Amino acid sequence: xxxxxxxxxxxxxxxxxxxxxxxxxxxxxxxxxxxxxxxxxxxxxxxxxxxxxxxxxxxxxxxxxxxxxxxxxxxxxxxxxxxxxxxxxxxxxxxxxxxxxxxxxxxxxxxxxxxxx
Amino acid sequence: xxxxxxxxxxxxxxxxxxxxxxxxxxxxxxxxxxxxxxxxxxxxxxxxxxxxxxxxxxxxxxxxxxxxxxxxxxxxxxxxxxxxxxxxxxxxxxxxxxxxxxxxxxxxxxx
Numbered sequence: 001x002x003x004x005x006x007x008x009x010x011x012x013x014x015x016x017x018x019x020x021x022x023x024x025x026x027x028x029x030x031x032x033x034x035x036x037x038x039x040x041x042x043x044x045x046x047x048x049x050x051x052x053x054x055x056x057x058x059x060x061x062x063x064x065x066x067x068x069x070x071x072x073x074x075x076x077x078x079x080x081x082x083x084x085x086x087x088x089x090x091x092x093x094x095x096x097x098x099x100x101x102x103x104x105x106x107x108x109x110x111x112x113x114x115x116x117x
Numbered sequence: 118x119x120x121x122x123x124x125x126x127x128x129x130x131x132x133x134x135x136x137x138x139x140x141x142x143x144x145x146x147x148x149x150x151x152x153x154x155x156x157x158x159x160x161x162x163x164x165x166x167x168x169x170x171x172x173x174x175x176x177x178x179x180x181x182x183x184x185x186x187x188x189x190x191x192x193x194x195x196x197x198x199x200x201x202x203x204x205x206x207x208x209x210x211x212x213x214x215x216x217x218x219x220x221x222x223x224x225x226x227x228x
Contacts, residue, residue: 006160032214043121043206043218044161093160097214105151106216110160 003027004096006109013084014117021079021112023094029074030096034106035067038091050077084116119144121219123207129225136194138222140207145188147209151216152181152192155204164205165192197226 003026013019023033031052036044048058048069056069066088068080077096081088093111098104120143130136140150149168153161165174165181167190173182178195190209194201204223208216 034215043220044216045218046215049213049215091158095161095216105149105163105166106210106214107163108153108161111158113158 004094004107004109006094006112008112009110010113010115012115012117015085016083018080018082019084019114021081021092021094021114023077023079023096023109025075025096025107028096028098030077030098031074033071033077033094033096035069035077035079036093036095038093038111044093047079081114084114086116089114089116119147119209119211119217121207121209121217123205123219123222125222126220127223127225129227130197131227132197132199134197134226136192136197136201136224138192138194138205138207138224140190140192140219142188142190142207142209142217144209144211145185146211147185148212148214150181150183150190150207150209152179152190153206153208155206155221157204161206194224197224199226199228202226 005024007022033050035047038044047062048056050056050071052071058064071077095106095108122141124139152164167174167183180193183190204221206221207219
């Protein structure tokens with residue numbers, strides 16, 4: 001089955017530093033990937049849609065200069081949390097859909113637990 | 118904006134009992150609907166995908182129904198096992214493939 005790998009699974013950083021999270025589709029190509037965040041005991045909220053070869057589109061209320069998304073290839077999207085602050089501590093999850101397969105399911109990575117101290 | 122509600126928020130049953138998890142959504146113009154399982158601190162595992170033209174999907178002990186016009190989907194889990202303990206998430210997708218998530222139903226199956 002389709003596998004999405006997300007790295008790192010857990011990261012602790014100091015306030016003011018930047019953190020990069022990678023999302024890879026291991027056995028399929030994904031022209032579109034989605035980034036979500038999840039606060040404790042809450043549901044997943046879509047942050048942005050990552051499009052291969054073009055700029056990401058961000059949901060309302062998500063700061064594009066703070067959450068930098070790059071989708072340089074059909075198998076890799078990265079999310080960089082810039083100048084992280086404690087309120088950015090959350091669970092970040094990416095998902096990907098098989099290119100060219102209309103109606104195919106979204107596959108999710110295992111998530112990244114970010115803790116900003 | 119799609120709003121998704123899952124009832125109940127939590128459920129605790131003895132092993133062997135059948136589970137019924139309900140999901141309702143406000144915008145019936147969906148492309149498809151996925152049910153996921155999430156274990157604590159983990160990512161999501163896709164369980165079932167129902168296209169908007171379908172009424173139900175089955176996989177092993179899992180069966181999901183979809184009534185698109187009334188904005189409802191139900192996940193049935195037969196003969197529950199302790200390994201079924203997890204949070205179950207319902208997520209309808211628009212034609213832009215973006216998923217909207219409910220808060221989930223946390224299931225505990227007691228041995």
